[in-house]
Amino acid sequence: MFVCTGRLLHVARVLACRAQIKQHLSSISGTNNDDLANAMGKRATWENFYKTQSEQGTKQFDWFVGYEEVVDLVSPYLHKHKKSHNSHVVALDLGCGLSNVALRMCLSSEEPMRIVCADIVMSPLQTMRQQYQSTRGVVRNSESHLLFTMADASQLPFKDRCFDVVLDKGTTDVIIRSSRGGDLARTVVQESLRVLRCGGQLLQFSDEDPDIRLTLLNGVASRSRATVTFKEISTPHGMEYFMYVVQKES
């Protein structure tokens, strides 16, 4: 009964948040659906969205799926890297927003983990940094840490081959909806592959159907010595998403 109520609340929260985003988008871009789609790829849209979240005191929100649903899917990739280079596993959460996936992974990992949380908007990074600072005492491995930085996913301020794993949960999904969506999304995938070490993985969580997303990912992967696989994720609340894995060759 409690579990059921919890799920219903979660679904209601996701829908409410989407409705809220839609409302923001409408106020910025008018009610036309094309404008609405374009607004999703604009920084101003997200700045306004997070301003409202901050005014309402929202400290955490996960798009699509949260830590509980992704931890078993993402952890095997992180552990694989730990075995191979025997030092910190280095990951990037691209367009992290108010997701606490990176925070919880960092806090709960037995192995030392360095995770960079990046977003094009500053406000969610500040909120997440405060949460990280307030929980610092309970980190499982004292060498693990989180870093926060503003970054545009299409022009990443990182050198080549410095991450083991890049996590993109819902970020390409919004970038692809902008007016230059297809081109920008391709650039985001190229940038992700550029910053990945050889043997690293780009993990995309998305609601976009494989018919569409695989065309984008395979197009970039075929020119970058990478391969693409995917799996369907059925969430406990009955929504369906996909996890795309772009594997950079060793």
Ligand SMILES: C[S@@+](CC[C@H](N)C(=O)[O-])C[C@H]1O[C@@H](n2cnc3c(N)ncnc32)[C@H](O)[C@@H]1O
């Ligand atoms: C749908 S939300 C997903 C947030 C988070 N990853 C999650 O799973 O809850 C998309 C995020 O991408 C960010 N974003 C949009 N365009 C971006 C860009 N060009 N570079 C980096 N982040 C971007 C937004 O600010 C927003 O936080």
